[in-house]
Amino acid sequence: MTETAEMIDPMTGEIIDQKELAEALLEQAREQGVSLLGPGGLLAGLKKNVLETALEAEITEHLGHERHGAAESGNVRNGTRSKTVFTEVGPVDIDVPRDRAGSFEPRIVKKRQRRLDGIDEVVLSLTARGLTTGEIAAHFDEVYGATVSKDTISRITEKVSEEMAEWANRPLDRVYPVVFIDAIHVKVRDGQVRNKPFYVVLGVTVNGERDILGIWAGDGGEGAKYWLGVLTEIKNRGVEDVCIVVCDGLKGLPEAITTVWEQATVQTCVIHLIRNTFRYAPRQHWDELSRDLKPVYTAPTEAAARERFADFEAKWATKYPAIGRLWRSAWAEFAPFLDWDAEIRRVICSTNAIESLNARYRRAVRARGHFPNDAAALRNASTS
Numbered sequence: 001m002t003e004t005a006e007m008i009d010p011m012t013g014e015i016i017d018q019k020e021l022a023e024a025l026l027e028q029a030r031e032q033g034v035s036l037l038g039p040g041g042l043l044a045g046l047k048k049n050v051l052e053t054a055l056e057a058e059i060t061e062h063l064g065h066e067r068h069g070a071a072e073s074g075n076v077r078n079g080t081r082s083k084t085v086f087t088e089v090g091p092v093d094i095d096v097p098r099d100r101a102g103s104f105e106p107r108i109v110k111k112r113q114r115r116l117d118g119i120d121e122v123v124l125s126l127t128a129r130g131l132t133t134g135e136i137a138a139h140f141d142e143v144y145g146a147t148v149s150k151d152t153i154s155r156i157t158e159k160v161s162e163e164m165a166e167w168a169n170r171p172l173d174r175v176y177p178v179v180f181i182d183a184i185h186v187k188v189r190d191g192q193v194r195n196k197p198f199y200v201v202l203g204v205t206v207n208g209e210r211d212i213l214g215i216w217a218g219d220g221g222e223g224a225k226y227w228l229g230v231l232t233e234i235k236n237r238g239v240e241d242v243c244i245v246v247c248d249g250l251k252g253l254p255e256a257i258t259t260v261w262e263q264a265t266v267q268t269c270v271i272h273l274i275r276n277t278f279r280y281a282p283r284q285h286w287d288e289l290s291r292d293l294k295p296v297y298t299a300p301t302e303a304a305a306r307e308r309f310a311d312f313e314a315k316w317a318t319k320y321p322a323i324g325r326l327w328r329s330a331w332a333e334f335a336p337f338l339d340w341d342a343e344i345r346r347v348i349c350s351t352n353a354i355e356s357l358n359a360r361y362r363r364a365v366r367a368r369g370h371f372p373n374d375a376a377a378l379r380n381a382s383t384s
Helices: 018-032 042-063 117-128 133-144 150-168 224-236 253-260 270-278 283-297 302-316 321-339 342-348 352-368 374-383
Strands: 077-087 090-099 175-190 192-204 210-217 241-247 265-268
Touching: 042 077, 042 090, 117 133, 133 150, 175 210, 175 224, 175 352, 192 224, 192 352, 210 224, 224 253, 241 253, 253 265, 265 270, 265 321, 270 283, 270 321, 283 302, 283 321, 302 321, 321 342
Parallel strands: 175 241, 241 265
Antiparallel strands: 077 090, 175 192, 192 210
16 A cells, blocks of 8 residues: 655644644535535645646746746746646646746646546546446546546547557566466457457566466457467567466367477366366265365375375266266376475466456456457456
8 A cells, every 4th residue: 555655844844644634624625615526626726726836836947036036047937827627636727837938848737738647547447447438428527527528538548558559569578487377258349249258368477476468359269279379479579488377178278388388387277177077067966076076186296186086086987977087188287286385286276366357357347248349348458
């Protein structure tokens, strides 16, 4: 959590209690019937004072003398011009100082600038929550009493597309100890509304930090062939080696991974494997199956896991032979995490790290319903 910077009273040198100051201002506003937000509100008034004070400091620095001071350069103040800027607390009317030579270029509120950066952040935040341009415009009108056109909102969100393109092509680290891959399906209007896979890759750096390596819009159903293209692109962006790739049990995916990084260990998600197990049995046996499988994936070694799986099959093979075939076919990708200690196992035994990220995308998607094209869906994901 970001700490609030301390404020010092210039007269006494003491630290100002910002909470007490805020409470005093709010009490005064209530007594005078002043609202908190909107035109003429308390926060708008404070914002106006702060901006005008900052602009006055800027022109003083530019001219080299205080107001009414001696002008060494011959350039002096030349009144002010009124301007309305839209801020995160609503529209604020400010007086921008001018100089006689016309050389003053304010930085805090630039020439022709009509909204502060905080507004862009609000728009992007609302977009990430799935609101349409019309809903965002209505939000500003209702909360701030200000009109923001749909075109303006669209221009703000379009800026993300440019930043996203730069982000999507940035160089990556040479080595990632662990990479998680998974796809999320999003409704996109492409002639008609249909589900499309979006491929998400999350890497863990050598410093233990998580890094989203990219998001790709696919076509049709999720496929190992498309994953091969995604992983090849990642390698071309500088990733020479990956130690462990954690994925679900998609057919052909292990071969795609080892085609790109020959020495990579492919670890199938144990949670996915257990879920797939339940597909072959009625709900009434799920709890018992789960209990009987736990000794397999918590075994201290692969040899011990094989022994415990033999016990599992002795009990269930006759009733559900497909479960045994499922685990045996996935064993080569299931077993690698058994070579690690408990702390590492918890990290690589499932795709939970990337699924928690995808859960954020799903929340935004549910609010939005569907997207007009792939670019809009990707832009929404990048701002979530």
